[in-house]
Amino acid sequence: MDTLHQSFTVKFSYDVFFTSALFDPNNKLINDFLTGSNLSTSIKKILFVIDEGVTNTHPALVSQIKDYFIQHNQTQLVQDILIIPGGEPVKNDTRYLDQVLEAVNNHGIDRHSFVAAIGGGAVLDMVGYAATISHRGVKQIRIPTTVLSQNDSGIGVKNGINYFNKKNFLGTFSPPVAVFNDELFLSTLSDRDWRSGIAEAIKVALIKDQKFFIWLEENADLLAQRNRAAMNYQIWQCAKLHLEHIRGADPFESGSSRPLDFGHWSAHKLEYLTNFEIRHGEAVAMGIALDTVYSNLSGRLSTEESNRVLNLIQKLGFELTHPLLQVQQDNSPILLGLQEFREHLGGQLTITLLTAIGKGEEAHEIDPALVKKASEILQELNQQTAHNFSSSIL
Amino acid sequence: MDTLHQSFTVKFSYDVFFTSALFDPNNKLINDFLTGSNLSTSIKKILFVIDEGVTNTHPALVSQIKDYFIQHNQTQLVQDILIIPGGEPVKNDTRYLDQVLEAVNNHGIDRHSFVAAIGGGAVLDMVGYAATISHRGVKQIRIPTTVLSQNDSGIGVKNGINYFNKKNFLGTFSPPVAVFNDELFLSTLSDRDWRSGIAEAIKVALIKDQKFFIWLEENADLLAQRNRAAMNYQIWQCAKLHLEHIRGADPFESGSSRPLDFGHWSAHKLEYLTNFEIRHGEAVAMGIALDTVYSNLSGRLSTEESNRVLNLIQKLGFELTHPLLQVQQDNSPILLGLQEFREHLGGQLTITLLTAIGKGEEAHEIDPALVKKASEILQELNQQTAHNFSSSIL
Structure with missing residues (x-):
């Protein structure tokens, strides 16, 4: 029987936004994005996963996010915001990956909902990987908070975790649906x-x-x-x-x-x-x-x-x-x-x-x-x- | 600063071949595929993962594969062929996934080498997932052995494992590089x-x-x-x-x-x-x-x-x-x-x-x-x- 040939192209596109004070209630950027991409009638959820290094230097961040989504309530915020360690350890130990997967499962995040990661490159890599493998891909939003992740790793298409002591042994190519670079996060960097x-x-x-x-x-x-x-x-x-x-x-x-x-x-x-x-x-x-x-x-x-x-x-x-x-x-x-x-x-x-x-x-x-x-x-x-x-x- | 727009398309293509006795030494189909796609000068490796249900009904298969690659030695066969259980249990227990990941790691399978899965849909789903997340994607070849996998799941672009008691909770969309449907495998089906x-x-x-x-x-x-x-x-x-x-x-x-x-x-x-x-x-x-x-x-x-x-x-x-x-x-x-x-x-x-x-x-x-x-x-x-x-x- 004849060989069957399969061939198709898949288009990927996303924007990298530059802003200051992303969760200021008057800053409509992320709300506009979230509601603009809502083409269906169902309410979308958004789950935040935040780098502990960021919440340490920005202790008001969690309450700012909650206030923001009270005001901009077309998207349903998962109230249980997940805080995880930053830096390479978060990629070395799969229990952090499991925490994100559990949150996706427990809060019913589906392929039309969002997982938003706020943090340095390691957190974005791990959370991006978790989002990509959940339900064959829930929508990932990246909010990089370091110079390195805002200018390089956080805006690209790769994710991953370390395994067998090898950097990024597990990972995929999987573009985010949006990146938000907020300059205010840089002010508290060492x-x-x-x-x-x-x-x-x-x-x-x-x-x-x-x-x-x-x-x-x-x-x-x-x-x-x-x-x-x-x-x-x-x-x-x-x-x-x-x-x-x-x-x-x-x-x-x-x-x-x-x-x-x-x-x-x-x-x-x-x-x-x-x-x-x-x-x-x-x-x-x-x-x-x-x-x-x-x-x-x-x-x-x-x-x-x-x-x-x-x-x-x-x-x-x-x-x-x-x-x-x-x-x-x-x-x-x-x-x-x-x-x-x-x-x-x-x-x-x-x-x-x-x-x-x-x-x-x-x-x-x-x-x-x-x-x-x-x-x-x-x-x-x-x-x-x-x-x-x-x-x-x- | 201006928003940066990212947009690109990725092309995917693969063939679904129909054959009889894929590992008969005179059947050049898979060797032609493996050597034809070898564009660089380095030797490619191929790791086989086989459904135990198939080796039970085709006990000569492992030695046939070894003989085949002695004769067709432009591709380096990993001698340690992995046999795993078939059916849904292989997607329910992550230790089988880990076995494949370990084999990829231990045998140095890289993004230009191949992981070939021979078996029913569950084995193809799990191995395809392992191949996709290893090194952000090593090349997967699917050799479905059941009617169901030859006409449906084995020839498509999905993979996955079950997690949190949910079917395909973890998985990706990731096309194989080739599919080989061998009619001989069907003869031993119940x-x-x-x-x-x-x-x-x-x-x-x-x-x-x-x-x-x-x-x-x-x-x-x-x-x-x-x-x-x-x-x-x-x-x-x-x-x-x-x-x-x-x-x-x-x-x-x-x-x-x-x-x-x-x-x-x-x-x-x-x-x-x-x-x-x-x-x-x-x-x-x-x-x-x-x-x-x-x-x-x-x-x-x-x-x-x-x-x-x-x-x-x-x-x-x-x-x-x-x-x-x-x-x-x-x-x-x-x-x-x-x-x-x-x-x-x-x-x-x-x-x-x-x-x-x-x-x-x-x-x-x-x-x-x-x-x-x-x-x-x-x-x-x-x-x-x-x-x-x-x-x-x-």
């Missing part, structure tokens, strides 16, 4: 978290947009000094570049190419090796430094441009490297990260390197000897700078 | 399983294709007598109608409409109520009978057409109803199935009923009194027939 997310802006500028890199150089001081307007522009531009990349190439990553992971192969491994004591963005800054110097040592990138990258990373207050990024021998833990990175993506090893500021290139082989040399150069630079900093303090 | 899957053909014919319904009427005796050619045509035509429906309408079911679930609201509930002692197809046949008589009682369908449907169901050897489908009062367990069906899909209750043979219509309200009457009519008919059968035996 300096470390404020800075950390900017690493993704450096990354996307380096592989895609020379002009944005120059803007980052020119505005590094303002960003380091927590200037709000500069931060807002950085987030908007970085989010825009990420969204363009996703729709332009291969949204669900069927190929082996993943340029947005520039600097990430070593960063992912380093996060595990330090038991997530260093932030994702801090690890990415070090990973960018490593792959930039590697790009220079392998003859792809000029020394001048390589130095500009390292200068920007330092100007923003990042460390250039970490003792665990040093390569002692061929089986150094960090080199295993290369193999794990390949395995997670599958297919051929594909690492993005730089040929110029604003221009990435794919490489399929990485020379461990050059990785070793690059990490030594960075260690030395880092020590010199630390020394200089000490001198200037004395 | 009469009950051979018959059971034909219920989905009755269903799809009733809502979409009058001609196919007439073909089923004309070939009911051949099908009941296990005629291979008739069964092959039934499967091919039923699969074709299912594939056309999926690509034509709303592949990932963003709306509330689900015409392919004609007869299924009560069937799903009945499976749970009987602790899966009746087959899915048997329950669907009873669900079709119920919704057909309901269509007649509610003035949608002529009595003559309704009787033709019931005759076909009985001619194929199905029971028309089950004691647990009887409605005693308003909160009869079976009526709760309506609410659960709505909740799983979300939005407005949407049940497909018949206006003619070959023509479905959506209804948003179901009258419990008419459900009660329909189930009583069927109970009486079923008893009469049982009586007639007994008489004719005596």
Whole structure:
């Protein structure tokens, strides 16, 4: 009998909104979204899951949300708002996933209702995964509260949890129905978290947009000094570049190419090796430094441009490297990260390197000897700078 | 700052192949598929997960697969072939899911490698789910071995497991990369399983294709007598109608409409109520009978057409109803199935009923009194027939 051919396309679309004070009763943005998408006659429910780090710094948030939905009652708020820990632990322990699944079940959240996650990237990743696998997908809304999640992870199409000690071993590609970036959440971030997310802006500028890199150089001081307007522009531009990349190439990553992971192969491994004591963005800054110097040592990138990258990373207050990024021998833990990175993506090893500021290139082989040399150069630079900093303090 | 709009389409395509003796060394079909899709230079792996019911009736299968991949060694067979129980229990207990995830992890199956499931619909559902959530999706191949999975569930885009005692509470929409329907697997099915899957053909014919319904009427005796050619045509035509429906309408079911679930609201509930002692197809046949008589009682369908449907169901050897489908009062367990069906899909209750043979219509309200009457009519008919059968035996 004849082979039957199946072929169809599925359209995905969503908006990333920028706002201030999302749950101010006078801010109609989220209510307009929720009621605008209500095409049927039945009342939709919305379940909120919030990062404990956010409720700690914004203790009035839960009551603000409840007040908001008393005023805007076309959508039925699930009164039992779920508070879960933030950061990587929420992706490491499946009991948090189960908590969200139980809430979806207990409160009768169906495929036309909403699960809204408020928090950092880890909470959004885990809740997005829970929403996607519940009833084959209830509608997920993302409300990222960190620089990193507002400019990168929170606005994209991926979710996941860690399993078998491997980052994002379980997960799916599943776009949200909307993202709300509220600048007010950024004001309470620690300096470390404020800075950390900017690493993704450096990354996307380096592989895609020379002009944005120059803007980052020119505005590094303002960003380091927590200037709000500069931060807002950085987030908007970085989010825009990420969204363009996703729709332009291969949204669900069927190929082996993943340029947005520039600097990430070593960063992912380093996060595990330090038991997530260093932030994702801090690890990415070090990973960018490593792959930039590697790009220079392998003859792809000029020394001048390589130095500009390292200068920007330092100007923003990042460390250039970490003792665990040093390569002692061929089986150094960090080199295993290369193999794990390949395995997670599958297919051929594909690492993005730089040929110029604003221009990435794919490489399929990485020379461990050059990785070793690059990490030594960075260690030395880092020590010199630390020394200089000490001198200037004395 | 301006709202950023994201929008993109993702294309999905796969073939459903029909064959005999898939792992005969001279049958190049699956090898051609595996090597044809190998666009990169790296060797792909393939992990097999097999339904225990299949290895029991085809004890040589594991060694046939191993021999096949010795001969066709462009794809690397994972020697550790996983055998798991078949039927609903494999979807009820997450330890089987974990077994597949562990195998994916231990054998380094990546996004360019394959997980091939051989078995009935439950095994395909569970393994498809495991493959989809691993590394955000490794490639799944489906090799359905029952009538039901070859003509319906195995060729579609859904997967899932049961959770919180709810059918498919966890799952995703995720197309396979290929489906191989091998007729040889059908030869060892019990009469009950051979018959059971034909219920989905009755269903799809009733809502979409009058001609196919007439073909089923004309070939009911051949099908009941296990005629291979008739069964092959039934499967091919039923699969074709299912594939056309999926690509034509709303592949990932963003709306509330689900015409392919004609007869299924009560069937799903009945499976749970009987602790899966009746087959899915048997329950669907009873669900079709119920919704057909309901269509007649509610003035949608002529009595003559309704009787033709019931005759076909009985001619194929199905029971028309089950004691647990009887409605005693308003909160009869079976009526709760309506609410659960709505909740799983979300939005407005949407049940497909018949206006003619070959023509479905959506209804948003179901009258419990008419459900009660329909189930009583069927109970009486079923008893009469049982009586007639007994008489004719005596």
